[in-house]
Amino acid sequence: xxxxxxxxxxxxxxxxxxxxxxxxxxxxxxxxxxxxxxxxxxxxxxxxxxxxxxxxxxxxxxxxxxxxxxxxxxxxxxxxxxxxxxxxxxxxxxxxxxxxxxxxxxxxxxxxxxxxxxxxxxxxxxxxxxxxxxxxxxxxxxxxxxxxxxxxxxxxxxxxxxxxxxxxxxxxxxxxxxxxxxxxxxxxxxxxxxxxxxxxxxxxxxxxxxxxxxxxxxxxxxxxxxxxxxxxxxxxxxxxxxxxxxxxxxxxxxxxxxxxxxxxxxxxxxxxxxxxxxxxxxxxxxxxxxxxxxxxxx
Amino acid sequence: xxxxxxxxxxxxxxxxxxxxxxxxxxxxxxxxxxxxxxxxxxxxxxxxxxxxxxxxxxxxxxxxxxxxxxxxxxxxxxxxxxxxxxxxxxxxxxxxxxxxxxxxxxxxxxxxxxxxxxxxxxxxxxxxxxxxxxxxxxxxxxxxxxxxxxxxxxxxxxxxxxxxxxxxxxxxxxxxxxxxxxxxxxxxxxxxxxxxxxxxxxxxxxxxxxxxxxxxxxxxxxxxxxxxxxxxxxxxxxxxxxxxxxxxxxxxxxxxxxxxxxxxxxxxxxxxxxxxxxxxxxxxxxxxxxxxxxxxxxxxxxxxxxxxxxxxxxxxxxxxxxxxxxxxxxxxxxxxxxxxxxxxxxxxxxxxxxxxxxxxxxxxxxxxxxxx
Amino acid sequence: xxxxxxxxxxxxxxxxxxxxxxxxxxxxxxxxxxxxxxxxxxxxxxxxxxxxxxxxxxxxxxxxxxxxxxxxxxxxxxxxxxxxxxxxxxxxxxxxxxxxxxxxxxxxxxxxxxxxxxxxxxxxxxxxxxxxxxxxxxxxxxxxxxxxxxxxxxxxxxxxxxxxxxxxxxxxxxxxxxxxxxxxxxxxxxxxxxxxxxxxxxxxxxxxxxxxxxxxxxxxxxxxxxxxxxxxxxxxxxxxxxxxxxxxxxxxxxxxxxxxxxxxxxxxxxxxxxxxxxxxxxxxxxxxxxxxxxxxxxxxxxxxxxx
Numbered sequence: 001x002x003x004x005x006x007x008x009x010x011x012x013x014x015x016x017x018x019x020x021x022x023x024x025x026x027x028x029x030x031x032x033x034x035x036x037x038x039x040x041x042x043x044x045x046x047x048x049x050x051x052x053x054x055x056x057x058x059x060x061x062x063x064x065x066x067x068x069x070x071x072x073x074x075x076x077x078x079x080x081x082x083x084x085x086x087x088x089x090x091x092x093x094x095x096x097x098x099x100x101x102x103x104x105x106x107x108x109x110x111x112x113x114x115x116x117x118x119x120x121x122x123x124x125x126x127x128x129x130x131x132x133x134x135x136x137x138x139x140x141x142x143x144x145x146x147x148x149x150x151x152x153x154x155x156x157x158x159x160x161x162x163x164x165x166x167x168x169x170x171x172x173x174x175x176x177x178x179x180x181x182x183x184x185x186x187x188x189x190x191x192x193x194x195x196x197x198x199x200x201x202x203x204x205x206x207x208x209x210x211x212x213x214x215x216x217x218x219x220x221x222x223x224x225x226x227x228x229x230x231x232x233x234x235x236x237x238x239x240x241x242x243x244x245x246x247x248x249x250x251x252x253x254x255x256x257x258x259x260x261x262x263x264x265x266x267x268x269x270x271x272x273x274x275x276x277x278x279x280x281x282x283x284x285x286x287x288x289x290x291x292x293x294x295x296x297x298x
Numbered sequence: 299x300x301x302x303x304x305x306x307x308x309x310x311x312x313x314x315x316x317x318x319x320x321x322x323x324x325x326x327x328x329x330x331x332x333x334x335x336x337x338x339x340x341x342x343x344x345x346x347x348x349x350x351x352x353x354x355x356x357x358x359x360x361x362x363x364x365x366x367x368x369x370x371x372x373x374x375x376x377x378x379x380x381x382x383x384x385x386x387x388x389x390x391x392x393x394x395x396x397x398x399x400x401x402x403x404x405x406x407x408x409x410x411x412x413x414x415x416x417x418x419x420x421x422x423x424x425x426x427x428x429x430x431x432x433x434x435x436x437x438x439x440x441x442x443x444x445x446x447x448x449x450x451x452x453x454x455x456x457x458x459x460x461x462x463x464x465x466x467x468x469x470x471x472x473x474x475x476x477x478x479x480x481x482x483x484x485x486x487x488x489x490x491x492x493x494x495x496x497x498x499x500x501x502x503x504x505x506x507x508x509x510x511x512x513x514x515x516x517x518x519x520x521x522x523x524x525x526x527x528x529x530x531x532x533x534x535x536x537x538x539x540x541x542x543x544x545x546x547x548x549x550x551x552x553x554x555x556x557x558x559x560x561x562x563x564x565x566x567x568x569x570x571x572x573x574x575x576x577x578x579x580x581x582x583x584x585x586x587x588x589x590x591x592x593x594x595x596x597x598x599x600x601x602x603x604x605x606x607x608x609x610x611x612x613x614x615x616x617x618x619x620x621x622x623x624x625x626x627x628x629x630x631x632x633x634x635x636x637x638x639x640x641x642x643x644x645x646x647x648x649x650x651x652x653x654x655x656x657x658x659x660x661x662x663x664x665x666x667x668x669x670x
Numbered sequence: 671x672x673x674x675x676x677x678x679x680x681x682x683x684x685x686x687x688x689x690x691x692x693x694x695x696x697x698x699x700x701x702x703x704x705x706x707x708x709x710x711x712x713x714x715x716x717x718x719x720x721x722x723x724x725x726x727x728x729x730x731x732x733x734x735x736x737x738x739x740x741x742x743x744x745x746x747x748x749x750x751x752x753x754x755x756x757x758x759x760x761x762x763x764x765x766x767x768x769x770x771x772x773x774x775x776x777x778x779x780x781x782x783x784x785x786x787x788x789x790x791x792x793x794x795x796x797x798x799x800x801x802x803x804x805x806x807x808x809x810x811x812x813x814x815x816x817x818x819x820x821x822x823x824x825x826x827x828x829x830x831x832x833x834x835x836x837x838x839x840x841x842x843x844x845x846x847x848x849x850x851x852x853x854x855x856x857x858x859x860x861x862x863x864x865x866x867x868x869x870x871x872x873x874x875x876x877x878x879x880x881x882x883x884x885x886x887x888x889x890x891x892x893x894x895x896x897x898x899x900x901x902x903x904x905x906x907x908x909x910x911x912x913x914x915x916x917x918x919x920x921x922x923x924x925x926x927x928x929x930x931x932x933x934x935x936x937x938x939x940x941x942x943x944x945x946x947x948x949x950x951x952x953x954x955x956x957x958x959x960x961x962x963x964x965x966x967x968x969x970x971x972x973x974x975x976x977x
Binding site: 124130260 | 676679680681682683684685686687689690691693694695696697698699700701702704705708771772774775777778781782792793794795796797799800801802803804805806807808809810811812816818852855856884905906909910912913914915916920930933934937943946947950951953954957958961
């Protein structure tokens with residue numbers, strides 16, 4: 001008996017679900033090469049190359065970039081570049097902070113007993129059981145109430161006034177990222193034999209060196225996957241960012257959302273395609289690194 | 299050497315809180331003195347407090363009461379990295395992300411030893427455990443026995459005053475275990491370092507140790523050389539735990555220094571034996587203990603001191619010896635006889651239902667306290 | 671001082687956990703308390719909050735209206751109750767559809783050759799890594815009158831010589847449902863896969879050995895053992911569907927208003943934070959009640975973390 005044999009129904013259903021998962025993405029990428037400017041119907045690829053863009057009605061007949069016309073357009077779009085920069089800045093900052101404090105609390109929760117431990121552990125589950133929008137408007141309320149109080153109490157004016165921006169987005173991102181980092185690292189620590197640390201201390205390493213040379217390298221894969229998860233959560237986040245961003249802190253998801261409500265050009269598709277490619281290659285690279293590491297260890 | 303004793307535990311108590319919230323003395327007023335250069339074993343079944351005692355010497359746990367002394371110095375809350383003892387862990391605890399070389403060099407790096415010196419000493423340590431050439435391997439690429447050697451080398455390279463070993467051979471198969479026992483013993487004699495060895499395997503403890511502490515329920519039941527422990531068990535627990543013993547319950551009728559007479563109600567007779575346990579008094583309920591190999595089977599009609607009748611219930615042939623299970627007026631006893639003579643019939647000496655006489659030599663018959 | 675810190679494990683633990691705990695306290699718990707307080711407040715003319723204690727917002731949410739057509743002082747306006755009910759049923763339907771779609775796929779991956787499992791799993795994750803908003807947009811492209819679905823339907827109708835007028839697929843409840851299913855499908859596949867993968871293959875063999883056919887094996891062995899995954903997946907799908915507003919915003923237009931849209935508009939368009947806060951609390955309470963009863967019945971799957 002072949003242990004990997006599956007019923008035909010399962011195989012058909014699986015194929016259909018995979019098609020369901022991929023059809024929208026394929027369509028999205030295809031339309032990024034659309035010659036139609038209105039992006040309503042697919043009018044074929046922009047094939048011809050010429051020095052200047054020729055618009056014929058709503059059609060782009062030729063472009064210096066050929067089929068990649070909309071990508072060239074995108075590269076010239078300062079708003080997109082700024083939004084991309086904001087997204088990365090927020091994601092990187094928030095990931096670093098969330099990973100550090102999340103790892104710390106994972107170690108505390110797994111290794112120590114202290115008074116507020118049950119509360120600390122329980123609070124990790126809040127972001128999982130509460131809808132994002134509730135967190136989003138909660139953060140918005142907190143910041144707006146706090147800022148208006150600070151601004152009026154200290155009579156701040158002009159640029160000194162506290163307002164929503166990159167910092168509030170990053171701070172709110174950390175709040176929903178930290179529990180995931182903590183839980184992932186905690187799971188890793190659960191399978192971690194305490195005698196490794198005892199051995200290090202026994203051989204003359206103090207607590208800090210033990211952590212740096214033994215504990216940390218051994219839980220590093222867990223910390224990294226927690227950080228990766230947090231990073232993708234931050235990149236992907238729309239709702240929390242939507243409520244906590246301010247002027248100058250537009251992220252890509254917010255920017256795309258804004259576009260969708262106004263005008264849709266194949267530029268949006270080009271942007272999406274670039275996004276998918278970047279994330280995809282980053283993840284593939286990471287997978288390769290990880291599998292190479294696990295091969296070394298086996 | 300500042301003290302006669304490498305390690306000393308004075309009236310040490312270690313209390314844990316069980317998950318149910320009860321207090322439990324894992325180590326209960328233990329006092330032991332381990333001499334310099336000695337191979338000392340703590341022997342007992344799991345939960346007897348032997349590993350906790352070892353961990354308190356290493357500094358992974360602190361005493362609740364009492365004090366641990368290393369080289370005469372009280373340890374208090376001295377952290378493990380400031381104690382001149384090193385540990386070989388049951389799980390070996392080799393750092394998986396470091397090579398064999400890096401593992402062994404780790405302790406020397408912590409001392410701030412120069413790199414060339416580290417190289418030399420790691421090389422010597424590897425030579426000592428016969429692993430030269432394995433420097434660049436990762437622990438996972440080694441066999442269990444090799445990992446064990448690395449763990450020993452990693453601890454010994456620091457030239458500790460005392461080496462603590464926590465069931466270091468527990469994960470190895472029987473044959474490798476026996477080999478490693480002899481190797482470890484040889485290593486200890488060659489280096490002259492004090493070894494404190496924790497094991498639940500009595501044969502291992504008897505083979506390797508200069509002295510053994512038999513532990514149970516957090517207390518030391520007896521401390522002594524392997525011969526003392528086997529031949530003169532301090533109480534019923536030790537007699538039962540180390541090797542096998544037959545026990546007869548009775549009451550002391552008369553008591554002198556080397557002579558006790560105990561009335562055994564089950565046999566309705568008086569047995570003469572050696573008073574062993576401390577503090578025996580006349581009239582006390584005691585047990586008489588005798589090892590299976592020390593009972594003599596004689597003719598059923600013989601007449602002598604400490605002799606009584608029994609019926610053979612079963613015989614089991616074990617190759618080198620035969621075990622003979624007998625019953626004397628309802629009391630079951632086990633007798634062990636060596637097979638001096640080569641014969642094919644297992645019943646050639648004794649057969650089931652045979653009437654025999656059992657003789658206990660008074661110098662082999664130990665009178666022990668009933669409980670510890 | 672340092673020595674005391676080194677020896678006091680309790681202080682060490684507290685210090686290590688403090689940044690995270692404090693962060694979560696300030697950004698999750700205090701805001702929730704603030705939301706609660708504000709939900710009892712009233713809107714000021716300039717769109718701020720007047721702190722007071724009134725149940726008006728809740729009464730309004732559950733249908734009491736002073737703005738009546740027939741000139742009465744008060745009447746029952748089902749608008750908000752309908753929105754709540756619509757959100758609840760949509761979340762329920764989405765979860766059901768997602769389970770039926772995710773299960774065969776998860777089963778397929780779990781019983782694939784171990785070497786291929788990661789690739790299949792990876793294929794599930796790729797769409798997840800494209801942005802949430804982009805995924806909604808992709809469906810917008812497909813569902814439009816001129817979109818791929820209508821083109822395909824038109825082509826097929828052409829072959830069959832049937833008259834075909836492009837269907838209005840976008841801005842319908844169906845479009846919102848499809849969008850929700852698409853958004854959250856991977857969140858169901860992963861936990862179900864995790865629990866299915868844990869099942870020892872010898873259990874299938876044992877079931878077959880004991881005379882169970884494949885249907886019976888599925889019902890009596892596979893399904894019960896994979897329940898923790900289904901439970902975890904349900905929590906991961908149901909809760910976000912209840913609170914999402916982009917999917918309905920983009921794919922539903924102004925036609926399909928969910929509680930998420932209601933809350934968003936109270937905060938950003940209508941500028942009535944007090945009413946928005948009460949709606950937000952009701953949303954939270956509804957999801958907590960559903961999760962509570964659901965997890966009490968089936969247990970809280972550890973698969974949540976695995977996903």
